[in-house]
Amino acid sequence: MRRLAIKVWEFPVRLFHWTNFLAIVVLSLTGAYIHWPFLSTPNSAFPFLMGWARAIHFVAGWVLMVGLVGRLYWAFVGNRYARLSTFFPYLTRKGWKQIWGVLRYYAFLARRMPSHLGHNAIASTAYGFLFLLLGFQVVTGFALLGQADLASTVYRVTGWVFDIATSQWVRLGHYFAMWVIFAFFITHIYAMWMSDLAERDGTAGSMFSGYKYGDLESFADTDPRGR
């Protein structure tokens, strides 16, 4: 069967994917240190360790926020695979059918994945929730940062968080979300590897090149220009 290459992930999608990835890695490392400072500097060999960890955490937080806002913008102007609606397949009847199909495939009950080119229905559901979770991290993170200065713009914009929960609960949520992101990360890597292996659709390389591969059937409803 003839296999086609098609542009699925446009440049901004790939760009924000990788800036978000880098930001999350840096945020997790520095955040884990801020939660539990496992390195200490008793002899002042590096006398501003926590200061640096926090400074880097805050900068990475800004990067993540910009990445999320940028990706949200692209969800309105990007191609069909980048659209906002793809992240909420469970809102349509057709989407539910797709989710069911993917579930059956994952549980070894179906031989083939329902045809798709962007994300499959379960993957896009997961990414939808991930974006919400990252949004939660950005809001709670900036709220906690804003506490350092009650007159700051950051606090004025995010202080409402503390009307909902006191700062220790906000901290607990901010910290626990990191573990949920870790679990997501494992899922993400496994699913990427598995679908690349089983479907041979070039998933693994697609976030670098932007192209995925499929037979004519899977492109049946696809405009080859990716629009």
Add this chain to the structure above:
Amino acid sequence: MAENRDPIANTSLEQYLESRGVSRRDFMKYCTGLAATLALPLGAAEKVAAAIADDKRPAVIWLHFQECTGDSEALLRASRPTVAELILDYLSVDYHETIMAAAGHQAEQARAKTLEEYKGKYIAVVEGGIPTKDGGLYCCIGGRSAVDIATEVCGNAMATIAVGTCSAYGGIQAAYPNPTGAVSVSELLPSIPVVNLPGCPVNTANLTGTVAHLLTFGNLPQLDRYKRPLFAYGKRIHDNCERRAHFDAGQFVETWGDHGHRQGWCLYKMGCKGPATFHNCPQVRWNDGINWPVGAGHPCVGCSEPGFWDSMSPFYGRLPNVPGFGAETTATKIGVGLTVATAAAFAAHGVVKTTQLRMKKD
């Protein structure tokens, strides 16, 4: 309580202070400190002094509900009377169950009289949480429920000052599962003007500061989102802590009495809640400004924050435990469990999948 006020009724504040061994100079020093606590500009001390010495003493009704009288104790510290105490004494506390001479019906009459005479002009000070469950029967004084008394007294006051964490947020009796339905003054009476001065106990400096602000400017100080005056609760303990440099440097106490503890390093890893607590303890301190918990080597327990007992415990842990998972279940344990379970599930799936793919190839 006219009798109560008698010894000072016909004397000026200056005469009164002088009779107690406080010179004009001491008084001005105190007012300067007070102006600094209130974050007022240089020169405001004289205005504060004039306002305090002015003879329009506001009547004060001090109510006790579900509490331990720790806030009154903080005010009345027996060691030696401070200028602050003398001034509060002078500012005519008309009804205070602990210190007033009258008792029983006499005391209740005194309160009723003040309430009538100074309606809308007195200051109500509330100490203790207010139980609302079962008709408020868990705290009754003279046959009336705390809800009833607070509604009447605070509702007719010029302003209410909720001293201590119990009256500001409900305190320990409002902690989960809150069997008596205890609430704070502002939860019970959301529409009246309330200043919260949380802390366990309240710092007298902040109480006198709030009263001085009221006397000097005729209005309540600027408040934060939890109705706490910004002059006292506008900055986090962590951001003004004398040990902060050790935090930024990564120098932490790891166990009680270790090298770092003896060196006065940061108590963050011992569960210090300074990063989550707004209070001026590092500047104002306690016991005549001698020391404060962190200065003495104990982590802050966050006593002046809403939900203190529920969200600041365990006192020696960084974060509260995850609700609904039983004691000792930290977010880290659940997080590691979640991550390991995910990895295990996909490892199992991967084994089946690769076997399937290999069989297909064969």
